[in-house]
Amino acid sequence: MSWDGVNEFVAVVETQSFTAAAQRLGISVAQVSRQVSLLEQRLAARLLYRTTRKVSVTEAGQLYYQHCRPLLDGLREAEQAVSQAQERPSGHLRVTAPVYYGERVIAPLLHRYLQSQPAVTAELNLDNRKVDLVAEGYDLGIRLGPMDASSLMVRQLGQRTHHVCASPDYLMQFGEPHTLAELKHHQCLVGTLNLWRFREPDGRLHEVHVAGRLRCNSGAALLDAALAGVGLVQLPGYYVDEHVANGRLRSVLHAYTLVDGIWANYPRNRFLPQKVSGFIALLEDSL
Structure with missing residues (x-):
């Protein structure tokens, strides 16, 4: 043979x-x-x-x-x-993650992992599509938001919080919304989908259709528009936290804040390679 x-x-x-x-x-x-x-x-x-x-x-x-x-x-x-059975992780690690989250969060952690594991090499591909890990040969995929049923192994790494924010100038001119119904009176910065998801105080999920003068499939571009005072934006904390902290943005609708998951996906395997399990452990500790 x-x-x-x-x-x-x-x-x-x-x-x-x-x-x-x-x-x-x-x-x-x-x-x-x-x-x-x-x-x-x-x-x-x-x-x-x-x-x-x-x-x-x-x-x-x-x-x-x-x-x-x-x-x-x-x-x-x-x-x-x-x-x-080897003492240290080794080999080539292939990881995929969403673009902005990968740049801001995953890449720095991967760099730290490589510094601590000299026998590991890595490839990080950033892509907002749902990558087929098996067909495209990835060891690990980072997914955000609600998880669909999957034949892959899934491990929750942490949570992400979605904030509705606007600049102080915008809120001074148009007022602060206090209920979801008030969003129809505001300029909402629309992403890929024209709806925003919220968690009601009683725990139920609620979707609100939104509209405004700008639509864009880039979270970074929508953040820039919000900073410029163009309208309200709904983005995860890793986009807006530093701007809320320094006062360039204000967070509103706190009673309806949505929290969902950050996940590690990897192919089913009885023996998870140490290069993968070690990086997952770092992600769990950090996230």
Whole structure:
């Protein structure tokens, strides 16, 4: 039995691309293509259909993939079981997180982790989309807000608090809202969705549709607009805390403040690598 070409084949199936498979494995596209072709010759079977635009899996390829994936998982777990016996974390750690939170919070903690673990290298990719950790080869994903049902492992790292804020000049001109119903009379700075979520005093979740003169999919840009006096904004504390503390913003509607979660997601694995568990432990302590 030979393992030649198996990793390359599985990577192509899971990424649906020779280019993406090469990026995941850290080798050239030509090497991936050559290894898969040699594997097909050895098996005397066509595993993949290739066109200039897409890659699809044949019936034989799907059958082979279903048998190979558990074998590769078992091999990885065996390697991780051995590495668990090592005294210090080591290896390459791939992490993904939302852009602004990743810049402000996760990146500094990752830098601290690298300083304390010289045998670990890391890659941090910041992306606001919901990344497929397994398909894209990540060890750890940081997620914010309510958690949907998932086949991944989930661990709560902390909480984030959402604040409704405005500049003192704006509140001087338009007044301070004291109820959710009053928001319809204000210029609300709208993000990706035109609704804000609140927690009623009795614990119920409540959504309010909001509108205003500015809509933007960047929390940093909405923060800048609020600082400029353009309107009210709802943002998590890591955007606004320092500005509330120095008086450039004032927080309102405290009775309806929403608190939700900060989460670590990672693929199910009987042997969580020390490079991952060590970083998660740092996040738990810090957040």
